[in-house]
Amino acid sequence: MKEIMDFANRFDARISLDTCSIVTKQGRYFLVSERLKPLIRKDFFYAGAYLGKVKNRIFFPSFILLSMIAKGKANKIVVDDKSAWLFIVGRDIFRRGIVKVTGLKRRGYYTLILNRHNECLGFGRILRNLDEAVDRNEVVVRNIADIGDFLRREKQTSRV
Amino acid sequence: MSGKEFFINRYRELGWTYREVELKPSIRINTVNAKPEEVLARLESQGVRLERIPFAENGFWVERSRFSIGATAEYLLGLYSIQETAAQIPATVFSDLADKRVLDACAAPGGKTVQLADLMSNSGAIMALDVDKRRLPALANQLERCRVKNAVVYHMDARDTSRLGISFDRVLLDVPCSGNYVTDRAWFGRRTLRDVERNAGVQRQILAEAVKVVKPEGEIVYSTCSLEPEENELNMDWAVKNLGVEIEGISCYGENGLTNVFGRELDDSIGKCRRIWPEKTQGFFVCKLRKKP
Numbered sequence: 315m316k317e318i319m320d321f322a323n324r325f326d327a328r329i330s331l332d333t334c335s336i337v338t339k340q341g342r343y344f345l346v347s348e349r350l351k352p353l354i355r356k357d358f359f360y361a362g363a364y365l366g367k368v369k370n371r372i373f374f375p376s377f378i379l380l381s382m383i384a385k386g387k388a389n390k391i392v393v394d395d396k397s398a399w400l401f402i403v404g405r406d407i408f409r410r411g412i413v414k415v416t417g418l419k420r421r422g423y424y425t426l427i428l429n430r431h432n433e434c435l436g437f438g439r440i441l442r443n444l445d446e447a448v449d450r451n452e453v454v455v456r457n458i459a460d461i462g463d464f465l466r467r468e469k470q471t472s473r474v
Numbered sequence: 475m476s477g478k479e480f481f482i483n484r485y486r487e488l489g490w491t492y493r494e495v496e497l498k499p500s501i502r503i504n505t506v507n508a509k510p511e512e513v514l515a516r517l518e519s520q521g522v523r524l525e526r527i528p529f530a531e532n533g534f535w536v537e538r539s540r541f542s543i544g545a546t547a548e549y550l551l552g553l554y555s556i557q558e559t560a561a562q563i564p565a566t567v568f569s570d571l572a573d574k575r576v577l578d579a580c581a582a583p584g585g586k587t588v589q590l591a592d593l594m595s596n597s598g599a600i601m602a603l604d605v606d607k608r609r610l611p612a613l614a615n616q617l618e619r620c621r622v623k624n625a626v627v628y629h630m631d632a633r634d635t636s637r638l639g640i641s642f643d644r645v646l647l648d649v650p651c652s653g654n655y656v657t658d659r660a661w662f663g664r665r666t667l668r669d670v671e672r673n674a675g676v677q678r679q680i681l682a683e684a685v686k687v688v689k690p691e692g693e694i695v696y697s698t699c700s701l702e703p704e705e706n707e708l709n710m711d712w713a714v715k716n717l718g719v720e721i722e723g724i725s726c727y728g729e730n731g732l733t734n735v736f737g738r739e740l741d742d743s744i745g746k747c748r749r750i751w752p753e754k755t756q757g758f759f760v761c762k763l764r765k766k767p
Contacts, residue, residue, distance in 0.1 A: 360627040
């Protein structure tokens with residue numbers, strides 16, 4: 315639970331989660347509804363809304379959690395179509411692709427990356443203070459996780 | 475008893491003439507995540523040409539696309555799923571799903587689980603089982619991508635469900651089956667009648683277990699992508715005669731179930747099942763059963 319709150323803090327965001335509605339399994343966190351709770355046994359594989367996992371003391375968020383954070387106040391960058399696609403395939407964000415910045419612009423913070431429909435594509439770390447970066451061809455956000463990960467996972471599981 | 479000629483002759487005896495079929499890829503919009511018209515507009519602006527499937531609500535055939543329909547931002551955001559046309563039918567056959575407790579007994583890779591969640595607007599609860607542990611990550615991946623919130627997944631054989639001591643309002647049995655030649659080009663060379671009969675036996679065990687866990691007057695939807703009557707009409711006939719269930723009429727694409735199979739007369743109610751011979755879809759069979767009070 316603390317890992318999730320700490321993670322949200324890195325976006326200068328607050329997220330309210332009912333502790334009683336969170337179940338864990340092997341370092342993975344799931345948010346479950348009251349209707350789902352009676353069906354939860356200790357040997358479940360997946361349940362409710364997956365929030366993320368802790369591995370080697372590092373928290374890896376799910377894309378459901380990122381979307382939840384994106385709904386509230388948080389560091390967000392809206393990017394143009396081309397940058398959105400490049401981000402999904404694992405690329406970083408250039409200054410020239412940014413359409414709008416919300417929240418903190420300081421180097422070192424995490425920021426959510428949204429497309430022009432305000433859908434969360436993933437997140438990254440701000441590499442330069444965004445109000446200082448003037449070179450349009452400069453990388454300003456390092457990609458940490460993007461929804462293209464679903465395709466990479468599909469490729470991995472299809473190899474099994 | 476195997477080979478292309480053997481099976482084609484069987485189909486002829488059942489009243490259908492074999493033909494080659496090329497399937498169009500199809501998608502289904504996840505309406506919990508997006509409005510269909512918005513998704514269509516977004517895909518069409520990328521040069522994807524879609525055609526509405528007349529018998530599948532929120533289903534569309536992909537007529538043309540310059541890129542893989544499984545590699546768009548809209549797909550990765552869970553706005554739609556890639557789902558074969560006939561496979562979109564079973565989940566829609568239930569009479570009412572909102573806020574119900576639903577068992578998806580053979581769930582991986584999860585296309586129908588996601589569809590159930592969509593039809594339920596993420597209300598109620600779905601228990602999704604699969605016997606093959608290696609297929610569970612793909613199922614979980616689908617649930618996360620489509621932002622499903624009302625499902626719990628277990629590695630479990632559907633034949634063991636009653637051990638949980640849980641009863642369900644609805645049960646989806648998209649049972650493991652022999653498949654068909656449309657989606658498996660090597661099908662005729664790989665399948666024998668013995669395979670079909672073995673699968674039919676497993677399907678009966680799953681059916682019997684489903685009847686144990688469904689509430690009185692609860693609904694079971696049974697489906698296969700097999701053309702073989704042993705896995706379809708004959709199993710339904712056995713269920714009606716042995717499990718305390720009755721078949722309900724459904725309104726969906728397909729023909730009436732066969733009531734005479736190779737000279738054997740079946741219960742009249744088997745005609746209420748739907749048999750889908752390959753044409754616009756792969757081969758398929760779907761039936762709705764209700765447990766007697």
